[in-house]
Structures are given as C-alpha cells and as structure tokens.
Amino acid sequence: MTLPIARAENDPDDAALMARLAGGDRDAFALLIDRHKDALVSYLARLTGSRDRGEDLAQESFLRLFRNSGSYRERGHFTAFLYRIGTNLVRSEARRERRWRRMAPELARPRPEAAEPRGPRRLLEREIQGRLAAAVAALPLALRAPLVLYEIEDWPQREIARALGCREGTVKSRLHRARARLREELAPYWGQRGGSR
Amino acid sequence: MTTEDGTLSRQTAEDRTETAGTADPLLAGLRALPREAAGEGFTARVFERLDRAPVAARLDPHWLPAWRLAAAAALAALALGALVWSLAPAPPPAADRAPAQLGALEAEHASLAAELAEIRRLAEEPVPLFYLGGDDEVDLVLDLGLLARERPRQLIPTGGLRP
Numbered sequence: 001m002t003l004p005i006a007r008a009e010n011d012p013d014d015a016a017l018m019a020r021l022a023g024g025d026r027d028a029f030a031l032l033i034d035r036h037k038d039a040l041v042s043y044l045a046r047l048t049g050s051r052d053r054g055e056d057l058a059q060e061s062f063l064r065l066f067r068n069s070g071s072y073r074e075r076g077h078f079t080a081f082l083y084r085i086g087t088n089l090v091r092s093e094a095r096r097e098r099r100w101r102r103m104a105p106e107l108a109r110p111r112p113e114a115a116e117p118r119g120p121r122r123l124l125e126r127e128i129q130g131r132l133a134a135a136v137a138a139l140p141l142a143l144r145a146p147l148v149l150y151e152i153e154d155w156p157q158r159e160i161a162r163a164l165g166c167r168e169g170t171v172k173s174r175l176h177r178a179r180a181r182l183r184e185e186l187a188p189y190w191g192q193r194g195g196s197r
Numbered sequence: 198m199t200t201e202d203g204t205l206s207r208q209t210a211e212d213r214t215e216t217a218g219t220a221d222p223l224l225a226g227l228r229a230l231p232r233e234a235a236g237e238g239f240t241a242r243v244f245e246r247l248d249r250a251p252v253a254a255r256l257d258p259h260w261l262p263a264w265r266l267a268a269a270a271a272l273a274a275l276a277l278g279a280l281v282w283s284l285a286p287a288p289p290p291a292a293d294r295a296p297a298q299l300g301a302l303e304a305e306h307a308s309l310a311a312e313l314a315e316i317r318r319l320a321e322e323p324v325p326l327f328y329l330g331g332d333d334e335v336d337l338v339l340d341l342g343l344l345a346r347e348r349p350r351q352l353i354p355t356g357g358l359r360p
Contacts (some may be wrong), residue, residue, distance in 0.1 A: 030240055037235035045233040055236055062243045132226045151227040182223055 009127055014078040021069040033062050036079070039153065044150045047090050048126025057093070061086040080163040087164060088144050094141050128189055135185045143178035146171045 012020075012031070020028035040061060045054025064085045065072075072081065136144060145164055149155040150171070157175075161168045329337035 026244070029246075033240045033243055037239050038233075041235040041239070043231040046230070051233050054233060055239065058235065059239070059243045059246060063246055068248060129230060130228060132223075133230060136227070136230075147227075151224060152230055152232075179223060182227075186223065186226075 015074045015076070018069060018074060018078060021066065022072065029062075029066055031064070036082060037062075040082065043083065043153055044086050044090065045143070046133075046136065046152055047144055048093075049133065057086060057089050058088060060089055070159075077159075077162050080159055083149070083163040084165065087141075090145075091141055093129070094144050131186060131189060132182075135182050137176055138185075139181060143174050143181065145183075147172045147178040150175055 012028075014032065014035070015029040017032050021032065037058060041051075041055050044057045045051045045062075047055050048057065061082060065082060068085075072078075077100075085163045136147065137148065146160050149163065150157065150162045155163075157168050157171045161171050163169070325337040327341070329339055331337050
C-alpha cells in the first residue's frame with residue numbers, strides 16, 4: 001500500500017512531474033495537486049484543528065511548491081518536501097498567532113474546531129472524537145506534527161524525520177511525549193486503561 | 198519509506214511493532230479520527246490563486262526575511278570591501294614614481310654597457326689557437342680558449358675499467 005494515493009500504471013511519478021513543473025508545465029502541476037491534495041488537507045486540518053484552515057494552508061503549500069519548483073532537487077522524497085512546506089506554514093501561522101495573542105488576548109483566543117465526523121455516529125463516540133481532536137489540536141506543534149503523521153497518517157518514522165527536518169530519535173521521543181500528554185488530558189474519558197507506551 | 202515510484206509506503210513492520218496489538222483506546226481513537234479530503238474545486242482554486250497574485254507571490258511576506266537577510270549580507274560585504282579599500286596604502290602617483298624608475302633604467306643601462314665593453318675586449322684578444330695539422334679536407338685545431346671555458350671534468354679511474 002502506498003501513500004498518499006496509488007497512481008495508475010502509466011501515470012508519471014512525482015519526480016517526473018516536478019521536472020516538468022520546473023519548466024512551468026501547469027498540467028504537471030495539476031496532476032501533482034490531484035495526487036496529493038486529500039492527504040495534505042487531512043494532515044493540515046488535523047494539525048490546525050480546522051478543516052477550512054487546513055484546506056487553505058494546503059492550497060498555499062501547493063503555491064509555494066510551484067514557486068520553488070526550480071530549486072527542488074530530486075532525491076526521492078517529494079512527499080516529505082511537500083509536507084515540510086505545509087508544516088512550516090503552520091509553524092509560521094502559530095508564531096503569528098502567539099504574537100497576536102500577546103497583543104489582544106481576548107480577541108484571539110484559539111478556538112480549536114474539531115473535524116465533524118461524517119455519517120451517523122453514536123453521540124458518545126462523537127463526543128470522544130471531538131475531545132480527542134481538540135486535545136491533538138492543543139498539543140504544541142513540535143509534538144502534534146509527528147503524532148499526526150505517525151498515528152493518523154500512518155507514515156514511517158524515517159520519513160517523518162525527513163519531513164520535519166529532525167532526527168529519527170527526536171521523532172520517537174516526541175511521539176512518546178505527545179501520547180503521554182494526550183493520555184493525561186483524556187484520562188477522565190478512558191480512565192487509566194491502555195498503559196503507557 | 199519511499200518506494201521506487203516516489204510514493205511513501207506505509208509504516209514498516211519494525212515501526213508497527215511499537216503500536217502493535219493496540220488495545221490502547223488512545224491509539225485506537227486516533228486512528229478512528231475521520232480523515233478529511235480536499236473540497237470540491239480545490240485544484241481550480243489553487244490555479245486561481247496562482248494567477249491572481251503573481252506579483253504578490255514574489256513579495257510574499259513569508260519569504261521576506263530570507264530576502265532581507267540576503268540583502269543585509271550583501272550590504273555588509275560591500276561595507277567590508279569599502280573599509281578594506283580605504284585602509285589599504287594608496288600607490289604613489291606617477292610623478293612620484295618617475296625618479297625611481299629613471300634610476301633603475303640608468304643602472305641597468307650602465308650594467309649592459311659594462312658587459313658590452315667586456316665582450317669587445319675579449320673579441321680583440323688574439324685567439325689562442327694551435328694548428329695541429331690536416332689535409333685538404335680537415336684542419337686539426339686546438340682552441341685553448343675553448344678548453345679554458347669547459348668545466349673541469351671528473352676523472353674516471355681507469356683501474357675500474359680494466360677487464
């Protein structure tokens with residue numbers, strides 16, 4: 001199984017599309033967007049705690065990709081490159097939000113918006129999912145990004161390290177801390193079951 | 198893990214052992230979170246944004262710090278260059294250099310003149326040649342001047358060449 005989306009047999013791979021994009025090929029750009037948009041929106045929505053914000057940042061990520069296609073060097077890590085752009089955008093936004101919060105604490109209070117579950121679900125399940133999504137959104141970005149990529153997006157740790165620009169050991173320790181914080185935060189819902197990994 | 202076609206494979210078995218046998222409600226809950234998808238017309242909106250602000254893109258505030266940094270570095274390099282230029286000893290003007298150059302030329306002229314005079318003197322000396330004999334075809338001559346100019350050769354011990 002592959003991430004983010006399996007492609008048809010004759011479709012050009014990401015590297016070939018990036019080479020064409022560097023020459024200004026808009027069709028190649030459209031193909032790249034179509035191939036990666038859902039996974040990127042999902043990741044950024046989880047990272048920001050807002051689907052709309054996630055979609056907006058995903059669009060911005062693709063724009064940055066277009067503008068920087070000339071400087072892209074193919075090493076077989078296109079997805080990590082794209083997600084790094086997205087993560088950096090969230091990081092910049094978090095920095096701006098912190099500054100804004102210092103200036104106007106009451107006006108800019110963060111309102112984590114849980115992703116709405118689709119389809120009929122039991123009320124309790126929905127409540128727990130909402131709490132969990134909010135707790136994830138409230139984690140510091142340094143812990144949130146690896147947690148989302150590993151536990152939700154199902155990425156291997158090595159690739160997460162590449163996307164976030166850190167060592168694999170750092171990813172492991174951040175995952176551990178993120179899980180510990182979530183357990184602590186959500187203990188009233190699940191008690192102390194599940195142990196600590 | 199990146200596969201040959203450039204896409205990411207799912208987590209490796211080694212990775213998964215860490216979360217295997219997940220009875221942990223937290224991990225199960227995280228994996229059960231609904232996945233989002235891009236909205237209708239996502240790609241078209243990216244292109245709209247791309248076409249709407251091509252100039253603004255170049256002036257995107259997120260990239261400004263990098264440009265500022267580059268500009269500051271260039272200015273610092275220019276300032277440093279100007280400082281080095283101003284501190285370096287200036288070469289004397291051409292008028293000040295003329296007497297020294299004239300002196301050097303005169304000294305060289307005197308040296309060449311002395312060398313020429315010596316050559317003329319040598320040319321006028323009788324040539325120390327001894328005619329040793331010969332026939333219509335060959336003259337055997339011993340030039341002592343030539344011998345004097347030859348460097349003394351190391352003598353080869355004849356004993357070593359005896360059979």
